Every structure is written in C-alpha cells, then in structure tokens.
Amino acid sequence: MVDPSEFQEELDEAYDAVESARQRVEEAQRAIEELTFTAPFSGKLVDAPTFRQGQEVPAGTSLGKLVDDSTLKLSSYYSYAYENDIRPGMAVRVSIPDSMAEVEGVVDSVDYIRKIQDGAVLFRAKISIPNTGTLAAGAYAAAAIPTEAGDIMPADSGKLENAREEEISLKAGGKVAFSSVMDYGEYTQGQVLITLTSTTTGPALENAQKSYDAAVKRVNELEKDMQNTEIRSEIDGMISSVVVKVGDKLTASGTPVIT
16 A cells, blocks of 8 residues: 555645635636626615716726615604504604605614603604605604504604615726616616626636636546555455565556565
C-alpha cells in the first residue's frame, strides 16, 4: 500500500481551489445579473434622474425613491382607559383636516407601550388606510374608533406615512442600454428600470468558469490517484520478488513494485 497522506494533502488543497473557483463564478454571474435593475416592489418613483442611451453611469448612482402609497399607515395613541376596547380588525374613521376629508381605515395591530403625554399614559394602535389616490404622506390625521359606547378619540393627531418607501441605486456600473426610469413613473414589482452593458463582466465570468473547470478536473485526477494507493493482486499466484521496501519513494506511475 502506498502512503496516501501526500495525496490527501493535495486533494484537500484541490477541494479548497474548487470552492474558491465556484465563489468567483457566482460573483461573476451576480455582476452580470446586477447590470439589469428591477423594481424591488410595486410603487411610484420619486426624484428620479433622466438617463440617455449610451450614458456611462457608475455603481451607486441613485434611481430615486420608490414609494408604495397604495396604502397609508398611521400610528395613533389612546389612553390606557381603552386598552380592552381596541382590537386588531376594528374599523376606524380617519379625519384629515388639511383636505377636509374623512376616510375609513382598519386597526392593524395594538402595541401596549407606555407613552406619557400631558399627564396621561398612552398605548399605540397602528392603522392602515387604503389610498383612493388623493391622500399623501405627511398629512396630519386623527383616527376615531367607533364603538357601541361611542367614539374612542386619540390623544393627538398623527402623520400619515407611506406603506413602504426605499431609496434605490445601481449596484453595478456600465453604459445605459435601456432605461424606463421616469420621475413619478409607476412600476410593478420585478419591472425592469434600467439595463446596463459592461465590457468586463463577460470575460470575468469566462475566466472564472475556466478556473473552476480546471480545479474540478484536478480533483478528479487526485481522487483517482487516491483509489490507486492500495495495490491488490489481479491473479492467484506466488510473489517471486519485491522491488520496493517500506519507506521507498515512488517517483512515477508505472514503477514496478512486485512480481
């Protein structure tokens, strides 16, 4: 039997090389994917720049703020005297003084925090309000909750907030091949906002794939060598001579061992 320790050491190194090469392939693939930027959720793009075809743009370039205002949120505070009277799912009547509007909403959740205001201890109810298209974040609103005993009034007005908003920017740089980026443009989740081209991403992926293929080939060769470290008789017979002794170093494949 040939000592497999040297082969094992080489094999371990080869396994590491395969893993490293695989990571480089994934990084190169990710770099190509990032040349196409899509809307992370449905919404309206605000403060969006204008791009022209062929324009060179660096990674990190802002595409504006994507805003989902289809539903507005309101944090409203109530006295602990009503802690057993307000529950998720209850209907809410929301008054918006600036637009002199009154809309319906619903209690999403109740948080039993302790906020002190004007000598009273308050808890919070989070309320969602479907946007008919005329409501905007930042407006003050007061949420009254109708009950059989009468309306439960909030301790104070709160500000309407968008359901979701996020500053978005390019993860990669390149030349603009396509752009639908438009200020106040509306997009659905997954819709392509901009596509870039790059002269480096393709060759990087090709080189990484070649390195990975070579690393896998080396692993296969070493695994085969490991299987050949134990020599077994292929026929019945008597050993007439032993060419090597324990401790000898075999220098090449095909070195005679026994007859």
